[in-house]
Amino acid sequence: MLRAQGRAVHQCDGGWVPVYVDQEQSICLMSVGFLLENPDEAVVWRGPKKNALIKQFVSDVAWGQLDYLVVDTPPGTSDEHMATVDALRPYGPLGALVVTTPQAVSVGDVRRELTFCRKTGLRVLGVVENMSGFVCPHCAECTSIFSRGGGEELASHAGVPFLGSVPLDPELTKSLEEGRDFIREFPESPAFPALLSIAQKVLTEAPARVP
Amino acid sequence: MEEVPQGCPGTGSAQAGRGASCQGCPNQRLCASGAGAAPDPAVEEIKEKLKTVKHKILVLSGKGGVGKSTFSAHLAHGLAEDENTQVALLDIDICGPSIPKMMGLEGEQVHQSGSGWSPVFLEDNLGVMSVGFLLSSPDDAVIWRGPKKNGMIKQFLRDVDWGEVDYLIVDTPPGTSDEHLSAVQYLSAAHIDGAVIITTPQEVSLQDVRKEISFCHKVKLPIIGVVENMSVFVCPKCKKESQIFPPTTGGAEVLCQDLKIPLLGKVPLDPHIGKSCDKGQSFLIDAPDSPAALAYRGIIQKIQEFCGLHQPKEQHLISS
Numbered sequence: 001m002l003r004a005q006g007r008a009v010h011q012c013d014g015g016w017v018p019v020y021v022d023q024e025q026s027i028c029l030m031s032v033g034f035l036l037e038n039p040d041e042a043v044v045w046r047g048p049k050k051n052a053l054i055k056q057f058v059s060d061v062a063w064g065q066l067d068y069l070v071v072d073t074p075p076g077t078s079d080e081h082m083a084t085v086d087a088l089r090p091y092g093p094l095g096a097l098v099v100t101t102p103q104a105v106s107v108g109d110v111r112r113e114l115t116f117c118r119k120t121g122l123r124v125l126g127v128v129e130n131m132s133g134f135v136c137p138h139c140a141e142c143t144s145i146f147s148r149g150g151g152e153e154l155a156s157h158a159g160v161p162f163l164g165s166v167p168l169d170p171e172l173t174k175s176l177e178e179g180r181d182f183i184r185e186f187p188e189s190p191a192f193p194a195l196l197s198i199a200q201k202v203l204t205e206a207p208a209r210v211p
Numbered sequence: 212m213e214e215v216p217q218g219c220p221g222t223g224s225a226q227a228g229r230g231a232s233c234q235g236c237p238n239q240r241l242c243a244s245g246a247g248a249a250p251d252p253a254v255e256e257i258k259e260k261l262k263t264v265k266h267k268i269l270v271l272s273g274k275g276g277v278g279k280s281t282f283s284a285h286l287a288h289g290l291a292e293d294e295n296t297q298v299a300l301l302d303i304d305i306c307g308p309s310i311p312k313m314m315g316l317e318g319e320q321v322h323q324s325g326s327g328w329s330p331v332f333l334e335d336n337l338g339v340m341s342v343g344f345l346l347s348s349p350d351d352a353v354i355w356r357g358p359k360k361n362g363m364i365k366q367f368l369r370d371v372d373w374g375e376v377d378y379l380i381v382d383t384p385p386g387t388s389d390e391h392l393s394a395v396q397y398l399s400a401a402h403i404d405g406a407v408i409i410t411t412p413q414e415v416s417l418q419d420v421r422k423e424i425s426f427c428h429k430v431k432l433p434i435i436g437v438v439e440n441m442s443v444f445v446c447p448k449c450k451k452e453s454q455i456f457p458p459t460t461g462g463a464e465v466l467c468q469d470l471k472i473p474l475l476g477k478v479p480l481d482p483h484i485g486k487s488c489d490k491g492q493s494f495l496i497d498a499p500d501s502p503a504a505l506a507y508r509g510i511i512q513k514i515q516e517f518c519g520l521h522q523p524k525e526q527h528l529i530s531s
Contacts, residue, residue, distance in 0.1 A: 001415060040421040042387045044429060047357025050388070052237045075275040075385060076306035077354045101276070104489035108349060109307040115352035139449035145482045147489060170455050177414045177459040 002029055003179025009034045014062035030061050047079035054080060058087040075109070077116040085120045094206045095123035097163070100154060101131045103147035107154045114158045125163070125205055127155040128198055132165035135190055142167075163201050166194040251396070257368045258400035264299070264376040266518040267398060268435065271427075272409040273419020275385040278440035278478075279409040280304070281488055282507075283382035284313040286407075288493040289511040290378050291337040299330060299376045301367055302341035303394060304384040305360045306353050311343035315491025319344055327372035340371050357389035364393045378518070385419075387426040395430045404518050405433035407475065410466075411441045412458035417466050424470060435517045436473035438510055439463035444480040445502070455480060476510040479503050 002021045009030070010017045018028035032043060032053060045053075063069065071088070074080055085093075096117050100110040110127075117124050129151025135142050145168065155162035169191040175182035186192060220226040220233070227233070228243025236242075261267070270286070272279040280302075287300040302310035311317050311331075319331045321344045330338030342353060342363060355363075373379065384390055395403070406427055410420045420437065427434050439462055444453045458464075467474040481503040487494035495504050 039418065040425055042422040042426040042429060044387045044392065044426055046389050046392060048237050077352045078306050078360065079356050079389075082354065082356065103485045105280075105309050105312055105485070106276075108312050109309055111350050112306070112352040115350050116354055119352065119354060134444065134453075134455060136446040136449060136451070137453060138451040139446060141446055141448040143444075143447060143482060145444065145455070145480055146485050147482075168455055170453065170457050173413050173415075173455070174457050174459060177457070 001176040001179070002027070004029055005033070005039065005179075007034060012062055015060040016056075016062065018061055018063060028063070030057055050079050051083040054083040055087050058084075058091075077112060081116060082120070085122055093122065095125040097125050097128060097202070098160075099128045099130050100151050101146045102129055102144065102150040102165075104150060106146070107150040110154060111158070114154075114160065124158070124160040125202060126161035127151050127158075128163050129165040131168050134168040161201075163198045164194050166191050166198070251365075253365050253369055254397060254400050257365075257397050260369055261373070261379070261398075261401045264373055264379045264401075266377060267379045267381065267401065267403045268514065268518070269381045269383060269394060269403060269406040269432070270409065271383055271391070271406050271423050272385050273387075273421075273423040274410070274416045277385075277409050277411045277416055278484075279385065280309045280313060280382050281484060282407070282409050282438060282440065282478075283380055284310060284488065285493065285495060285507050286511060286514070287314075287337060287339075287378075287380050288495055289507060290380075290515070291334055292495070294334075294336055296336060296378065297374070297376045298337045299373050299379045300337070300339045301371075301379060301381045302339070302343065303364050303367065303381060303390050305342050305355060305363055305390065307384060308341045308343035308346075308353075310339060310341045310382055312491060313488045314339055317343075317349070317491065321345060324372065327370045328366075329372055338373065338376075340367055360389050361393040364390060365397055368394075368397050387422060391426065392430070395432055403432060404521055405435035407435050407514065408437045410437060410439055410463050411456045412439055412454070412462035413456045414458075414460040416456070417460060417463065420463070420466060421470075424472065433521070434472055435514055436475035437463050437467055438475050439477040441480045442477040447482075473513070475513050476506050478506045478510070 004019050004021050007019045009019065016030070018030045019034060020028045036043070071084055073084060098110060098113055098117070100106050114124060131146050132151070133142050133148065134145050151165060152162045167190045169189050171186050171189055172182055172191050175185060220230045228239050228241070233239045233242065270279055270283045283300060287298050290296050291298040300310060302308050311319065314333050316331050316333060316339060321331065321340070322329045330340045331344055332338045381394055383394065408420055408423050410416045424434065441456050444455050446453065463474055463477070479502050481501055483498045483501065484494045484503055487497045495507060498504055
C-alpha cells in the first residue's frame, strides 16, 4: 500500500533497518511482507512464532529517532495483539485507535476489542468509523452502504472519544493499490478532510515530544 | 540477531526441530522432542463423530472485512431453504464471533445433553454453533492465545452433537493461522469437500487470496472456488454503477483465470445485505429478486454441484 513491495530489509549494527517509503525519510516501515521470498507465499504460523516475530519487530529494528510508531494489527484479540501490547508496554504506548465500520455486526466485534484494551490497560485514543457512506460520483446521492451511526454509538456506549467518520472513496482504494500519495493527489476527496481531522486529533492528544 | 525461520518443515515432519531452518525458532526444542509428531487422538474421534455429516465446507478469506461471515450465513440460509436439507453452521472465529448476530441468535445459550453440546437451532434443519453462545455479555472479549483457541475448535468438532447433516459450513477468521491449521488438522481424517475463498475486487485483497490459495495447496485442501464480494455498486437514486473497490488488476476473474481456479460468482454491493445481517435476517428472503440475491443463489448452486460430484468413496458405496 505504501509502494514498498519487493524492497529488502538490511541489517546494520543496531539491528534490522526499516524500509523508508519517501525521499525525505519521514516514513519508515517494517512488515513480514519484506521477509517473504515470494509475495504469494502464505505465512502459515501458529501463535508462538508470530509472537516471536512481533517481539523482534519492536526490539530488533533500528527505528532511530521516531515521533510516532503506528502499529497496524490484524482483526481480533489474540496472539498478535497480546504480543504487541507486551512488547510495547516498557515504552509507554500512547494508546489504541479502534476502527470499525458503521454496521451493527462490525460494532458487535469491535466492542470486544474495546474490552481487550481495558483488560490490558491500553488507553483508547478513540473510535474511527470507516467506510461511512458513499457519495455517488454520478448524482452526488450519499448512500449508507454499510449502515450508519454505529461508530459514534459505540464510542458513546464505551465512554471513549469518537474521532470521526471516513467515507468510502474509490480513489483512496486506487491510490493505495497503485502506491500513490493519496493526500497529495486528492485533497478534494471527501475522505481527505475526515482523515486530516482524525490525524489532527491524535496530534493534539500527543504532540511530537521534544527529546 | 535471530533470523526468522522460513523453511519450517512442519511440526509433524520427521525433520521437526532438526532441520536447518529450525535453528532459532522458539518452538525448536518442543518439535525436536517429538511432541509435535504424535497424532492427536481427537482426529479419529472427530472422524467418527462427523460420520453423520455428508459435506464439509470451509469458508476462508485472506483479508478481514470482505464479507466472509455474511457469505457463510447466507450459504447456510440458502441451503436450508429446502427443508429436506439439514444444514449446520460452525463459527470458529473465536475472537470475533459474528455469526450469532447475523443469524438473529444473539443471546442464545448452548445446552449440554448426554450426546454432547446441542447446536442452537434457527430452524428445524439449520443448527448453529459459535463461541458467541458461550459468552455472557456482548462486551466480553475472548483474549486467548493459539493453543486455547485450538482446544475450543477441537471441542466444537468433537463434542457438538450435530446429528444427521447434509452440509457443515465452517466459518473461519481471516488469515492462515492457528484456527485454519487446527480446523484442517482435526478434520484431516473426516474428509473436507473443499474451501470457498471470499475476496473483494481490489489487488490488496487479491494478494491475500493468493496466500490463502497457497495455504490450501500446502495443506492439500481442495478449492471449490472464489467468490468476489462487493463487486459493483448500483446507486439507488440514479441506478448508475460505480466500482467502490476498483479491480485495478482485473479482480477475482483474472486471478481465477491465472490460477485456473473456478470463479463461483460476483456479488454486487447492496446496502440491503448489511441491513439484513444487522437485523439477523436472511437477505435472500428480504430481497429475493435483487441482483445480489440472484448472485448468491447461483454461487450456492455451484457449491452444491461441486459437493455432489465429489462424494467420498464410502458414500458412493452406500448410495449404489
